Amino acid sequence: MTDDEAPPTPAEMLRLIEEQQTAAMRRFIPDPLLMYVPWGVAWFVGFGTLFLGQGLAGDGNGLLPITWQVGLAVLWATQIIAFVFMIIALLRAGGHIKGESEARGAMYGLAWFIGFNAMGILATRFVPLLPQDTIGPFYTSLFMLVAGLLYMAGGAVYRLWPQFLLGVWVVVVDVVGTVLGGGWIYLLLAVLGGGGAVTTGLWLRRHR
Amino acid sequence: MNTELDPVIHAQARLKVVATLNTLPQGDRLAFPGLKDLLGMTAGNLSVHLSKLEEAGYVEITKTHKGRTPVTYVALTKRGRAAFDEYTKAIRALLDTAGGTP
Numbered sequence A: 001m002t003d004d005e006a007p008p009t010p011a012e013m014l015r016l017i018e019e020q021q022t023a024a025m026r027r028f029i030p031d032p033l034l035m036y037v038p039w040g041v042a043w044f045v046g047f048g049t050l051f052l053g054q055g056l057a058g059d060g061n062g063l064l065p066i067t068w069q070v071g072l073a074v075l076w077a078t079q080i081i082a083f084v085f086m087i088i089a090l091l092r093a094g095g096h097i098k099g100e101s102e103a104r105g106a107m108y109g110l111a112w113f114i115g116f117n118a119m120g121i122l123a124t125r126f127v128p129l130l131p132q133d134t135i136g137p138f139y140t141s142l143f144m145l146v147a148g149l150l151y152m153a154g155g156a157v158y159r160l161w162p163q164f165l166l167g168v169w170v171v172v173v174d175v176v177g178t179v180l181g182g183g184w185i186y187l188l189l190a191v192l193g194g195g196g197a198v199t200t201g202l203w204l205r206r207h208r
Numbered sequence B: 001m002n003t004e005l006d007p008v009i010h011a012q013a014r015l016k017v018v019a020t021l022n023t024l025p026q027g028d029r030l031a032f033p034g035l036k037d038l039l040g041m042t043a044g045n046l047s048v049h050l051s052k053l054e055e056a057g058y059v060e061i062t063k064t065h066k067g068r069t070p071v072t073y074v075a076l077t078k079r080g081r082a083a084f085d086e087y088t089k090a091i092r093a094l095l096d097t098a099g100g101t102p
Helices: A010-028 A037-054 A068-094 A100-129 A132-157 A161-180 A184-206 B012-022 B032-039 B043-055 B078-098
Strands: A097-099 B028-031 B059-066 B069-076
Touching: A010 A068, A010 B012, A010 B032, A010 B078, A037 A068, A037 A132, A037 A184, A068 A100, A097 A100, A100 A132, A132 A161, A132 A184, A161 A184, B012 B032, B012 B043, B012 B059, B012 B069, B012 B078, B028 B032, B032 B043, B032 B069, B043 B059, B069 B078
Parallel strands: none
Antiparallel strands: A097 B028, B028 B069, B059 B069
8 A cells, every 4th residue: 555545535635734734743843831831830939939038028038948049059950950851842843853943943042052151151240249139139130031032032033922922021020020129029030930931831732 | 627636745645744844944854764753654655655756856855874874854845845835725725616515
């Protein structure tokens, strides 16, 4: 059976095309559950821990006796886990594909890498001039600004509105949290930032 | 209206191949094993269909090496994309005109 008969109806052929294309898209587009939800959870847990330690005033007298070092460690650990999930999703989706989207993905990935490193170096240069209790929010606000902007850029590159909107949302939450001052930035990023990323992942998964 | 269906694509297996490759952006190639898994075909069967599509100029097959193992990549050509577009249009037109008849 190498050259199968043409199937009976155009309707069946159309259905065949649609089914095959849906299956292909599911394979080629990284699983949104792995791409977004782990980041949302990481922000919820990580920024949530920082908030519990720092409190609304951001002075270290929060609900629980957690130092900022512990909070930061939790944030990084959960983000590393999220990063691993994301890489798994990317490898699964792109493992068999060569060509232009590889170059696009590499450039986009490099933008994140360069963005965060540059931000880290720049921020570290100015941190010694800042009062102690603003250092955490300072790093956090810049870090999430870079993340939000790159989500927007990614939305543009992959023409994915939900990703773009997540970027806008993260930047808005970041700005509002920073303007409110103290530990608000941690609280808002945990609940609204993390919630936004989880919602984006679930929505994209449902509508793929 | 005379809607002749392209005989190269008007066969389930080859239609599935073309529909799959058409989901990739222009300029991307798909490795043979990836295509095979996605279609649930045997390697032999898929090869036969691919060479028919290649003869028609609808797909481009490139063979390279990953270390020592040979890897084959498949991509839809511009002509293949156009043919698939034409085919889906023709099918839709048939469905519209047929509307109602068994």
